[in-house]
Amino acid sequence: MQNNNHKSDLNCAFGETLVAVLYNEATAAETENFERHLNRCRECSEELAAFGMLRNAVSDWRETEFAPLALPNIVLPDEIKKIEAAPTGKHSPFQSLRAFFTPANFGWQLSAAGFAGFIILGLLFIGSTDLFKPIKEVADAPRPSVNATPEIAIAQKAERERDETTVEKNNPSANASNQPEEKTRKVTARINDKTPKHSGIPAARNDNLSKRRIPVPKTERKVEDLSILPVAEADDNSPRLTNLLEEIEPSE
Amino acid sequence: MSQTGTDEKLVEMALAGNSDAFGEIVRRWERKIFALCYGMLGREEDARDAAQETFVSAFRNLNGFRGDAKVSSWLHRIAVNQCLTRLRRQKTRNEAPLEIENEDDSSSFFAAAGQLPSGETEQKERIETVRKAVGALPTDLKQVVVMKEFEEMTFQEISEILEIPLSTVKSRLYTALKQLKKRLEKTPLEVV
Numbered sequence: 246m247q248n249n250n251h252k253s254d255l256n257c258a259f260g261e262t263l264v265a266v267l268y269n270e271a272t273a274a275e276t277e278n279f280e281r282h283l284n285r286c287r288e289c290s291e292e293l294a295a296f297g298m299l300r301n302a303v304s305d306w307r308e309t310e311f312a313p314l315a316l317p318n319i320v321l322p323d324e325i326k327k328i329e330a331a332p333t334g335k336h337s338p339f340q341s342l343r344a345f346f347t348p349a350n351f352g353w354q355l356s357a358a359g360f361a362g363f364i365i366l367g368l369l370f371i372g373s374t375d376l377f378k379p380i381k382e383v384a385d386a387p388r389p390s391v392n393a394t395p396e397i398a399i400a401q402k403a404e405r406e407r408d409e410t411t412v413e414k415n416n417p418s419a420n421a422s423n424q425p426e427e428k429t430r431k432v433t434a435r436i437n438d439k440t441p442k443h444s445g446i447p448a449a450r451n452d453n454l455s456k457r458r459i460p461v462p463k464t465e466r467k468v469e470d471l472s473i474l475p476v477a478e479a480d481d482n483s484p485r486l487t488n489l490l491e492e493i494e495p496s497e
Numbered sequence: 498m499s500q501t502g503t504d505e506k507l508v509e510m511a512l513a514g515n516s517d518a519f520g521e522i523v524r525r526w527e528r529k530i531f532a533l534c535y536g537m538l539g540r541e542e543d544a545r546d547a548a549q550e551t552f553v554s555a556f557r558n559l560n561g562f563r564g565d566a567k568v569s570s571w572l573h574r575i576a577v578n579q580c581l582t583r584l585r586r587q588k589t590r591n592e593a594p595l596e597i598e599n600e601d602d603s604s605s606f607f608a609a610a611g612q613l614p615s616g617e618t619e620q621k622e623r624i625e626t627v628r629k630a631v632g633a634l635p636t637d638l639k640q641v642v643v644m645k646e647f648e649e650m651t652f653q654e655i656s657e658i659l660e661i662p663l664s665t666v667k668s669r670l671y672t673a674l675k676q677l678k679k680r681l682e683k684t685p686l687e688v689v
Contacts, residue, residue: 261667303646306624317545319552
């Protein structure tokens with residue numbers, strides 16, 4: 246007679262008792278209760294018999310193949326023992342460096358000498374390499390002259406001439422011995438007065454040219470290149486000395 | 498020199514620098530760990546290598562051992578992981594997968610098992626069939642079967658090592674036996 250409550254799946258109420266009985270680990274009460282159940286449940290009886298055969302088969306496997314085997318003779322490598330036994334066996338590079346310079350190991354004098362030698366070697370290394378050469382070359386390179394452009398050159402020259410003229414006016418006696426040069430200087434002063442008009446620089450700005458730093462144009466034009474620059478005769482509006490002298494002569 | 502004390506005490510001694518203490522742990526557990534590896538892997542050489550690697554791994558990670566767990570539980574977890582790693586490698590390399598044929602045959606495992614007497618060849622065939630059937634079980638079920646049959650542990654010991662309830666151990670074993678029965682019922686057994 247089959248128990249209606251019996252379910253031949255994992256939720257069988259007697260499943261755990263069945264394996265306990267199978268392996269002789271059930272209590273006396275559990276065994277007695279299960280034997281009563283077996284009288285009513287054919288499935289559990291068949292299952293118990295099949296599990297018994299399975300257990301015998303596994304036991305045969307164990308006794309035939311595993312039991313004769315020798316123990317694996319576990320060997321722990323000596324190098325692992327040494328590494329694990331020493332808690333400070335593994336060091337980071339920083340720890341190794343610090344340990345190298347530890348005074349307790351070598352004495353502070355040796356540590357200081359080593360550190361000094363390290364610094365010297367570092368300086369020698371830096372000196373022997375071209376590490377800073379590009380910077381030095383840039384620093385020593387000839388800076389572009391502010392006279393590189395014709396406008397600036399003319400403006401500075403005009404300022405110098407005007408200064409000299411001012412000095413002569415304030416001190417005429419000093420110019421008595423320089424009468425032959427007076428005429429030329431006046432002409433130069435006229436040139437200076439006209440120069441800003443042709444150079445495109447306002448007269449008010451000319452006074453400030455020598456006082457403030459003139460920014461160097463990024464696209465520098467070398468002075469040597471000026472000589473080969475073609476200047477069209479029609480576009481050349483710069484004052485000519487001969488023209489100026491002709492203007493001065495009638496007035497005198 | 499033999500050490501005394503619990504496994505946990507031996508671990509403390511090993512951590513304190515006593516190399517013999519871990520040797521005692523190895524002596525206590527090497528046979529059971531070897532049996533577990535053999536049952537899980539089914540091959541002697543693989544089992545030896547896995548057992549060796551289990552203890553070496555345990556020794557290397559001795560500092561990571563948590564005092565709240567039992568040493569036996571810790572060793573079994575390491576061993577099972579070693580076995581699973583090897584099984585994955587075998588599967589990747591297709592090394593003799595533990596599979597059984599699902600052919601219906603009148604000469605099934607249980608039918609042949611009931612016949613007496615059985616010759617040596619037939620017994621080897623049966624053992625091979627059982628080995629493959631156990632190897633095809635899910636890991637958690639296989640582990641319980643192996644611990645019960647090869648390590649010959651009680652349910653209570655298995656419960657403590659796996660840190661699962663006693664009833665769970667029994668239900669897992671019951672489920673494992675049912676799956677084994679189901680697989681072997683469909684397995685033909687060649688009787689020579």
